[in-house]
Amino acid sequence: xxxxxxxxxxxxxxxxxxxxxxxxxxxxxxxxxxxxxxxxxxxxxxxxxxxxxxxxxxxxxxxxxxxxxxxxxxxxxxxxxxxxxxxxxxxxxxxxxxxxxxxxxxxxxxxxxxxxxxxxxxxxxxxxxxxxxxxxxxxxxxxxxxxxxxxxxxxxxxxxxxxxxxxxxxxxxxxxxxxxxxxxxxxxxxxxxxxxxxxxxxxxxxxxxxxxxxxxxxxxxxxxxxxxxxxxxxxxxxxxxxxxxxxxxxxxxxxxxxxxxxxxxxxxxxxxxxxxxxxxxxxxxxxxxxxxxxxxxxxxxxxxxxxxxxxxxxxxxxxxxxxxxxxxxxxxxxxxxxxxxxxxxxxxxxxxxxxxxxxxxxxxxxxxxxxxxxxxxxxxxxxxxxxxxxxxxxxxxxxxxxxxxxxxxxxxxxxxxxxxxxxxxxxxxxxxxxxxxxxxxxxxxxxxxxxxxxxxxxxxxxxxxxxxxxxx
Amino acid sequence: xxxxxxxxxxxxxxxxxxxxxxxxxxxxxxxxxxxxxxxxxxxxxxxxxxxxxxxxxxxxxxxxxxxxxxxxxxxxxxxxxxxxxxxxxxxxxxxxxxxxxxxxxxxxxxxxxxxxxxxxxxxxxxxxxxxxxxxxxxxxxxxxxxxxxxxxxxxxxxxxxxxxxxxxxxxxxxxxxxxxxxxxxxxxxxxxxxxxxxxxxxxxxxxxxxxxxxxxxxxxxxxxxxxxxxxxxxxxxxxxxxxxxxxx
Numbered sequence: 001x002x003x004x005x006x007x008x009x010x011x012x013x014x015x016x017x018x019x020x021x022x023x024x025x026x027x028x029x030x031x032x033x034x035x036x037x038x039x040x041x042x043x044x045x046x047x048x049x050x051x052x053x054x055x056x057x058x059x060x061x062x063x064x065x066x067x068x069x070x071x072x073x074x075x076x077x078x079x080x081x082x083x084x085x086x087x088x089x090x091x092x093x094x095x096x097x098x099x100x101x102x103x104x105x106x107x108x109x110x111x112x113x114x115x116x117x118x119x120x121x122x123x124x125x126x127x128x129x130x131x132x133x134x135x136x137x138x139x140x141x142x143x144x145x146x147x148x149x150x151x152x153x154x155x156x157x158x159x160x161x162x163x164x165x166x167x168x169x170x171x172x173x174x175x176x177x178x179x180x181x182x183x184x185x186x187x188x189x190x191x192x193x194x195x196x197x198x199x200x201x202x203x204x205x206x207x208x209x210x211x212x213x214x215x216x217x218x219x220x221x222x223x224x225x226x227x228x229x230x231x232x233x234x235x236x237x238x239x240x241x242x243x244x245x246x247x248x249x250x251x252x253x254x255x256x257x258x259x260x261x262x263x264x265x266x267x268x269x270x271x272x273x274x275x276x277x278x279x280x281x282x283x284x285x286x287x288x289x290x291x292x293x294x295x296x297x298x299x300x301x302x303x304x305x306x307x308x309x310x311x312x313x314x315x316x317x318x319x320x321x322x323x324x325x326x327x328x329x330x331x332x333x334x335x336x337x338x339x340x341x342x343x344x345x346x347x348x349x350x351x352x353x354x355x356x357x358x359x360x361x362x363x364x365x366x367x368x369x370x371x372x373x374x375x376x377x378x379x380x381x382x383x384x385x386x387x388x389x390x391x392x393x394x395x396x397x398x399x400x401x402x403x404x405x406x407x408x409x410x411x412x413x414x415x416x417x418x419x420x421x422x423x424x425x426x427x428x429x430x431x432x433x434x435x436x437x438x439x440x441x442x443x444x445x446x447x448x449x450x451x452x453x454x455x456x457x458x459x460x461x462x463x464x465x466x467x468x469x470x471x472x
Numbered sequence: 473x474x475x476x477x478x479x480x481x482x483x484x485x486x487x488x489x490x491x492x493x494x495x496x497x498x499x500x501x502x503x504x505x506x507x508x509x510x511x512x513x514x515x516x517x518x519x520x521x522x523x524x525x526x527x528x529x530x531x532x533x534x535x536x537x538x539x540x541x542x543x544x545x546x547x548x549x550x551x552x553x554x555x556x557x558x559x560x561x562x563x564x565x566x567x568x569x570x571x572x573x574x575x576x577x578x579x580x581x582x583x584x585x586x587x588x589x590x591x592x593x594x595x596x597x598x599x600x601x602x603x604x605x606x607x608x609x610x611x612x613x614x615x616x617x618x619x620x621x622x623x624x625x626x627x628x629x630x631x632x633x634x635x636x637x638x639x640x641x642x643x644x645x646x647x648x649x650x651x652x653x654x655x656x657x658x659x660x661x662x663x664x665x666x667x668x669x670x671x672x673x674x675x676x677x678x679x680x681x682x683x684x685x686x687x688x689x690x691x692x693x694x695x696x697x698x699x700x701x702x703x704x705x706x707x708x709x710x711x712x713x714x715x716x717x718x719x720x
Contacts, residue, residue: 360657365646386525389526404530450695451693454490456491
């Protein structure tokens with residue numbers, strides 16, 4: 001269990017988010033843009049659908065032999081002079097990285113965008129150990145200044161408007177700053193250049209690692225990943241074990257679908273291939289290279305209900321198209337990974353208790369599965385999680401009783417018909433102009449914003465005898 | 473049209489209880505097309521609410537009853553995409569280890585969502601309307617679109633209706649926010665999603681939004697009514713009166 005359970009009710013968190021007009025403005029602009037770019041990218045690429053199938057098939061096959069691929073990866077990274085560490089839990093991963101920092105006397109760490117290091121809450125641990133973490137991805141830099149956490153898998157500051165970012169920068173610098181993305185980027189760039197040169201440690205995630213070559217692959221659009229992996233003396237990459245891919249050919253398939261799904265690009269601007277530390281005769285690169293392979297609940301799911309979630313490439317496409325995410329943003333989910341895939345990953349990392357409410361934060365519309373580059377059936381797994389939450393009695397007992405009672409009613413047509421008659425009698429005081437504008441108790445959750453139709457004076461089945469007579 | 477066609481109507485709980493007129497329209501339309509309609513007695517609900525909330529053992533018992541009711545039907549017509557999806561996609565899996573396994577697969581194969589039955593089952597696309605809905609927007613209900621991969625049949629039927637102008641609805645494939653129990657578990661989020669949908673309908677200049685799912689209709693009607701909007705939400709069947717050039 002890597003994260004404490006969030007205790008405020010999801011409904012309250014969601015309502016808080018719905019009331020944030022900046023969040024709404026920022027999310028609407030960004031997700032609409034992402035959706036359009038993705039659609040266009042695949043629209044212009046007729047092979048896209050086949051490539052998605054191929055990517056899925058590679059993932060399926062790779063996970064079948066995950067142990068072999070990992071062994072091969074380890075051998076090759078070590079052959080190239082790198083060190084590989086295996087972390088079963090988030091705490092183990094933090095300890096490994098802190099030990100490296102201590103041994104190398106690191107005081108400052110530059111980081112490129114990484115959800116894996118968010119997952120293990122690395123920044124807090126580094127700070128506590130006297131190592132200053134500096135986020136170098138623009139979005140991450142912004143949220144680090146704001147003391148927040150990413151609200152999107154690939155666009156961490158998606159919840160902020162440019163006006164809010166300008167205010168944040170102004171507060172930091174103590175002067176007026178224009179709400180112009182170019183100006184803001186230039187300021188961040190100047191600040192970060194210094195840090196790149198000062199830092200002793202470079203910490204990154206990894207989008208992929210290629211088993212046959214020992215190559216760790218980073219995909220960025222800002223080039224900061226390249227500086228993080230080449231300027232400091234020591235580079236540590238943290239990667240979930242499921243991200244190993246067998247070959248370079250496989251990698252090409254993933255790079256193509258990842259960029260299209262994430263940002264609608266043919267390829268991301270920078271694809272950084274890291275092959276161990278600097279070798280004799282090379283001009284660039286760190287003295288030491290470490291790869292931390294993170295389990296943290298993943299391996300248990302190889303044979304679990306969430307297995308398919310291990311195919312995830314972290315492109316964020318399912319977040320952009322999710323009607324719930326688009327309304328409440330990432331923070332309301334309460335855990336490291338937001339959105340539809342985030343609910344599955346939250347359950348994977350923190351167990352079914354963590355998704356007692358979150359597994360229901362979906363209308364099951366299926367837009368996520370449609371957008372997923374590897375066609376993960378997210379709605380299906382959300383339903384499986386709900387099942388787990390019911391079966392393990394994590395769901396509140398009145399709810400479990402209510403659903404069992406409903407099932408019983410639906411098995412007995414006489415009771416079902418009686419329920420219609422009872423409903424008709426009970427609704428009488430509440431019907432106004434053929435609609436029910438307000439009901440007490442649980443039903444009030446519906447009627448607070450929407451009218452409810454009354455049970456018809458005669459149900460269809462009650463009308464049927466008359467309809468049958470019409471036919472004669 | 474062969475007069476020997478027979479269909480069994482799976483009325484669904486929402487249409488039975490709240491929108492019986494939709495069922496009546498369907499029965500009368502099908503009869504005019506020469507299709508005999510039966511209503512297997514003792515229908516309740518397909519069990520989708522149980523299934524989606526994770527109560528699969530319970531959903532299986534409900535599915536088992538329904539399969540028994542419809543086991544002998546030549547074709548089964550359902551006025552909601554989500555219920556049709558439940559029968560077609562989930563019944564066989566829920567009942568795969570039960571004595572009804574074969575019957576469940578047969579029922580699944582013979583089940584049609586209403587618009588699909590007209591277009592793909594009967595091969596009919598030209599109808600007339602007896603209502604004057606004006607400019608119409610079509611809302612793709614999620615299970616029909618992404619579960620049954622159907623976006624064309626309802627649109628074809630609407631486009632071919634004389635006097636009906638089908639407007640382009642931006643985000644027509646976006647959820648209306650209903651999602652069954654989702655609509656009451658997170659009612660504010662559900663309503664926010666719905667408002668986005670209705671804003672698109674209104675911006676498209678539609679006088680009427682048409683869907684093929686009672687769940688979406690309950691959601692959209694509920695909000696339109698509350699806001700006093702002049703826009704109406706209607707089931708596709710409410711627009712179809714008879715086959716164009718049909719004699720009856």
